[in-house]
Amino acid sequence: MEQAVEQQSDKKSGEKAPREKGKTQHTSEETPLEAFASICGVLVLGLFALTFIFQNFAIPSSSMEKTLLVGDHVLVDRITLAPPTPWAPFVHYRDVRRGDIIVFFKPTLEANGEHLYLVKRVVGVPGDHIHLVNGTVYLNGVPQNEPQVQVATEPYDYRDDFPAVPPPPLGDVTAEWALDLPNHIQNGDLVVPPGHYFAMGDNRPNSLDSRYWGFVPRQNIVGRPLFVYWSFVTPENQYERTGISDRIGFIGHIILHFFDQTRWRRTLHLVK
Numbered sequence: 001m002e003q004a005v006e007q008q009s010d011k012k013s014g015e016k017a018p019r020e021k022g023k024t025q026h027t028s029e030e031t032p033l034e035a036f037a038s039i040c041g042v043l044v045l046g047l048f049a050l051t052f053i054f055q056n057f058a059i060p061s062s063s064m065e066k067t068l069l070v071g072d073h074v075l076v077d078r079i080t081l082a083p084p085t086p087w088a089p090f091v092h093y094r095d096v097r098r099g100d101i102i103v104f105f106k107p108t109l110e111a112n113g114e115h116l117y118l119v120k121r122v123v124g125v126p127g128d129h130i131h132l133v134n135g136t137v138y139l140n141g142v143p144q145n146e147p148q149v150q151v152a153t154e155p156y157d158y159r160d161d162f163p164a165v166p167p168p169p170l171g172d173v174t175a176e177w178a179l180d181l182p183n184h185i186q187n188g189d190l191v192v193p194p195g196h197y198f199a200m201g202d203n204r205p206n207s208l209d210s211r212y213w214g215f216v217p218r219q220n221i222v223g224r225p226l227f228v229y230w231s232f233v234t235p236e237n238q239y240e241r242t243g244i245s246d247r248i249g250f251i252g253h254i255i256l257h258f259f260d261q262t263r264w265r266r267t268l269h270l271v272k
Contacts, residue, residue, distance in 0.1 A: 053079055055223065057103060057117065060239035063201035063208070064119055067101070067148055067271065069263070071234030074225040074271060076103050081221055096197060096221065098122055098139075101271055104199075105220040108174050108213050119225065120209050120216075124198035129189035135160040135204060138189075152205035159204070162211050163190050177214040184215075197221075225271040231263035 059072040068074070081102065084093045096102065100122045105115040124130045129140050135152055137144045157165040158173070163185055167173040184191050192198050196215035201207025210216065238250060 053077075055103075056229070057119070057225070058239075059119065060236075062206055062236055063203050064101075064121070065150060065203045065206075067121075067202045068119065068225070068228075069231060069266070070236050070238075071232045071263070072228045072266065073230040073232075075227060075229050076223040076225050078223040081224055096122055096125065096218070098125055098128075100224055102197075102199065102216070102224055103222045104216050105222065106213065107216060107220060108176060117222070120199035120201050120207070122197050123200050123210075124190075124192045126192050126194045126196060128192045128198065129186070130192065130198055131164065131189050132160060132162045137200075146202075148202050150203040150205065154205075156205075159211060164188060172208055172212050174213045177212065180214060227271055228266045228269040231266035231269075232258075233261040233263065 055076045055078055057074055057076055059068045059070055059074065062070055079091055080094060081096055081100070082093065084091075101119065102122060103117060103119050106118050110116050123137060124139065131138050133143075134155070137146065152160060158168055158171070163181060167178045167181065181190075184193065190198065192215065195218045197218070198210045199216050200209040200211065232254060241247070241250070
């Protein structure tokens with residue numbers, strides 16, 4: 001709101017005093033209502049960005065070490081890999097590529113009926129032929145050089161020689177995938193169907209991935225992590241501690257050890 005203040009000279013009795021040219025001063029003061037509206041506007045824009053453009057996630061397991069560590073907090077781009085929309089032609093979209101690290105909903109439901117968020121690396125795109133020999137990935141018949149991958153110290157047939165070795169009767173392979181897996185094998189290779197992707201963790205010995213629950217549908221992909229905005233030393237089983245006392249205790253631990261257990265060197269670390 002602008003307030004105009006006009007100053008005039010007093011009239012002397014019996015005389016016609018000359019009129020002094022008025023000076024107008026303009027001041028700008030924000031009313032409480034305008035301040036509240038400004039704050040709401042910022043909150044709406046921030047909520048829009050976090051809902052439709054970016055989203056933050058915490059890494060709960062070591063399946064992507066050393067690319068992503070337990071306790072890394074990442075900012076995820078939800079736009080680039082999203083299906084193109086006609087109302088935003090100016091936005092850059094692209095297809096999912098081999099080597100992309102993606103955040104997605106696990107294709108199978110958890111025991112509590114919820115979908116779990118996972119982060120893995122895309123190894124195969126639609127039409128690719130994949131098999132593993134002693135832990136080495138063969139993509140369309142060519143062995144892959146994957147320097148970021150953690151190799152196993154002890155062999156495990158199903159995990160390391162996929163899909164030549166059938167799923168064990170008792171293990172981490174879902175029942176749905178054990179039944180569907182043979183339908184996608186051709187001449188010893190797993191063939192990725194249209195609209196789906198084959199994803200694996202960089203820490204291959206400690207990753208429950210497409211070898212265990214199948215392909216990632218395109219519509220399940222949420223986005224791709226851009227960078228680590230904060231990383232804190234966190235036990236791998238911390239995400240399993242869902243009790244109120246456990247959560248309060250860990251918050252207190254963070255407050256006490258924020259400076260000495262924050263991985264400062266990983267701040268703004270690009271995820272690739």
